[in-house]
Amino acid sequence: xxxxxxxxxxxxxxxxxxxxxxxxxxxxxxxxxxxxxxxxxxxxxxxxxxxxxxxxxxxxxxxxxxxxxxxxxxxxxxxxxxxxxxxxxxxxxxxxxxxxxxxxxxxxxxxxxxxxxxxxxxxxxxxxxxxxxxxxxxxxxxxxxxxxxxxxxxxxxxxxxxxxxxxxxxxxxxxxxxxxxxxxxxxxxxxxxxxxxxxxxxxxxxxxxxxxxxxxxxxxxxxxxxxxxxxxxxxxxxxxxxxxxxxxxxxxxxxxxxxxxxxxxxxxxxxxxxx
Ligand SMILES: Nc1ncnc2c1ncn2[C@@H]1O[C@H](COP(=O)(O)OP(=O)(O)OP(=O)(O)O)[C@@H](O)[C@H]1O
Ligand SMILES: [Mg+2]
Numbered sequence: 001x002x003x004x005x006x007x008x009x010x011x012x013x014x015x016x017x018x019x020x021x022x023x024x025x026x027x028x029x030x031x032x033x034x035x036x037x038x039x040x041x042x043x044x045x046x047x048x049x050x051x052x053x054x055x056x057x058x059x060x061x062x063x064x065x066x067x068x069x070x071x072x073x074x075x076x077x078x079x080x081x082x083x084x085x086x087x088x089x090x091x092x093x094x095x096x097x098x099x100x101x102x103x104x105x106x107x108x109x110x111x112x113x114x115x116x117x118x119x120x121x122x123x124x125x126x127x128x129x130x131x132x133x134x135x136x137x138x139x140x141x142x143x144x145x146x147x148x149x150x151x152x153x154x155x156x157x158x159x160x161x162x163x164x165x166x167x168x169x170x171x172x173x174x175x176x177x178x179x180x181x182x183x184x185x186x187x188x189x190x191x192x193x194x195x196x197x198x199x200x201x202x203x204x205x206x207x208x209x210x211x212x213x214x215x216x217x218x219x220x221x222x223x224x225x226x227x228x229x230x231x232x233x234x235x236x237x238x239x240x241x242x243x244x245x246x247x248x249x250x251x252x253x254x255x256x257x258x259x260x261x262x263x264x265x266x267x268x269x270x271x272x273x274x275x
Pocket of ligand 1 (some may be wrong): 223225
């Protein structure tokens with residue numbers, strides 16, 4: 001059966017601690033649970049995505065750093081995870097030298113795109129978790145992607161942060177001739193008990209309108225606890241509000257990916273048992 005083309009998405013922000021990794025891990029796991037074949041690429045030297053999926057700190061190699069810096073074959077850096085349909089390229093602390101080592105290279109912004117083009121077609125979705133801007137990691141992620149998602153915590157000045165990251169990403173993509181577009185702004189750690197959170201959600205929705213995902217990820221302690229157990233929220237507590245929120249976000253994500261002009265809606269591939 002013919003399948004739609006892969007959709008590659010970078011998860012980016014200018015701020016740290018806004019839920020990029022939590023979203024990358026649990027959105028990827030939710031998509032895999034829906035029957036899609038998903039590759040999660042960890043580009044953050046902290047390797048939080050890799051550790052959140054239960055990879056030990058001593059087993060991070062071969063990582064995205066080896067692929068980008070040491071010409072390690074990307075196909076060999078892809079590993080199966082415990083989650084059926086979810087595959088991972090880990091990160092490692094070697095990524096801290098990415099900017100220094102890639103800086104002088106003419107292809108410094110498109111290296112990941114070149115590498116991913118070799119393997120992406122065997123997946124329905126590729127999600128890329130990035131460190132905060134500015135660095136060559138999110139630049140490479142944006143260049144390699146069809147679209148990007150911006151997680152945002154509805155705090156004071158969150159609007160500024162979202163405006164800035166969207167403007168930087170769009171400027172960069174225009175300068176480098178990449179058609180990468182915003183897929184959506186995902187509100188994370190929303191807490192309706194505080195008036196500030198309510199007000200800020202309202203302001204963000206007013207300013208960015210339909211660019212904001214309808215589904216909001218509320219603050220849920222189970223989402224913060226799962227990574228310490230090396231588990232996705234679906235393994236750790238699949239009946240938690242956090243799990244339900246990421247399930248719904250994945251549904252909206254698939255719809256948005258399909259509706260975005262030019263992007264064919266991926267069809268679920270036969271999920272192969274991970275071995
Ligand atoms: N909805 C949520 N409810 C409760 N805690 C959350 C939620 N989302 C994320 N967290 C917690 O908030 C912290 C920051 O989240 P996360 O690591 O996903 O952000 P990040 O943007 O990837 O950060 P960094 O910029 O450091 O990579 C983590 O401890 C995470 O467990
Ligand atoms: Mg992170």
